[in-house]
Amino acid sequence: MENLSTLLGKYGDEGDKLVFRILNSGDFLNQASDEQKQTTHSLLPLITEKGLRYDLTVPFARFVVQHRDKLMFPFKRYQIQPVWRADRPQKGRYREFFQCDVDVIGSNSLLNEVELIRIIAEVFQRLNIQVKIHLNNRKILAGIADVLDLSDRLTDITVAIDKLDKMGIAKVNEELLTKGIPAEAVERLQPLFVVNASHQETINSISGIIASSEIGMKGVEEMKSVLEYLSELTSTEQIVFDLSLARGLNYYTGTIFEVRAADVQIGSICGGGRYDNLTGIFGLPDVSGVGISFGADRIYDVMNELDVFPEQQDASSKVLLVNFGGKEERYALKLLETFRNKAIASELYPDNAKIGKQFAYADNKQIQFVIIAGSNEIENGSLSVKNMKTGEQYTAAVDECIDKIVSALAV
RNA sequence: GUGGGCAUAGCUCAGCUGGUUAGAGCAUCAGAUUGUGGUUCUGAGGGUCGUGGGUUCAAGUCCCAUUGUCCACCCCA
16 A cells, blocks of 8 residues: 555556545545535545555655665565556456566666566566567657657557557558648658568667657667667567557656567566656655566466466375274374375365265375275274375385385375 | 446356246266275256346346446556
8 A cells, every 4th residue: 555645647647547546534524625525536635645556666666765775776676466456357457466576776777677678588488478578768759759749649659650560551650640640740750660670670760760869869779789788698589679669657768668478469468667767756866777567467367378387286185094083083193193294295084974075085186195094904004095096006004105105206 | 437248056158039837067965886086877956037126917038227247448467
């Protein structure tokens, strides 16, 4: 939970609407005048002053500012926690979901960007998910707006460009014109609309367009460096220099990232970027940070759809002791201790249920061994062991059975 | 925030232009098999048809409202 003052104004207009607000306690309506009660807009600030965290980055920036005396910069941290969006839920979109954040704050170096991209690549490689890592730079976008003198229309432009691969150049141009972008400006943007351009081609065409914008060219330089570093480290196949990538969050100022699964349509599964002024808002200026956030729930959805989860071992117990009740039950309880002391995850069926039911339970939970210690076994100090995978069953002395199970499980 | 769909057994769903006692599969339980699972067979339990109102001789079915849920747009993880 955060104060609304920390949350609002950082995520853009759209973002502010999606912040969950918490009603004040007490008789809050008492404070409001009749006039203020007339509209939601005027009443809202009076009755809510706290909200649920919308992401992990902004609260992190607040934390860094508050604890600046105790932190060593550059400061790195990861954080896995739920966040909330007051959105209409639908496929791949949740009101509450877990983000896994990685941030480095207090360093301007583009090496941090490179490291984060390496992390992204490795994470998804290990999870067996094919992804495209889209990169862009806010300074380039600022440069475009600069050059075209259309700062306020930047969103329309990027949204339109983003549809390039879906709709084709003609439709994109049409949309730009409908949105009121001057024909002359649209004309100047044409070099960007080359499908499947290489990184170098993209750099060349964007450089041509925004050569006169100082900030724009700075962005291009940054992108060049990042791409160069990356080419030293890894194949750049999954890296997309995507000029249409904009990201709605207001606080990004440099590199921006967005990761999409290649084979599943679910929106982005990881995103992030560089923020130069976020701590400044909370009173610590000139500290730049960069971070990314994995969307755990969406990644789970993707893995489910791709069916790349490891074979479910349902790794609960390895051994089930059948419960016969009475003194056999107490004998089994002691056996349970013995098994557990041998570090074999074991359980005793809690009720004296029918044997068939207890076997079915073991079968269902994929417990590999079922141990029968009934009156016969107790009498000769033996156990009957059934391997549920192979179906074979043997009766032997207690210690021998334990040894056999231990070695069977060790394989 | 805008637009649309759906709501029937524990789960997934069928139920025709309104018409008698609302069905199936899976799951559960019992039996075939009283110390042995996965397969099979037999049987049983389980529903205020989301909620409230309306139309009608008659509503799971039509109308209105409401709640929940899902989907698309927007935006994003």
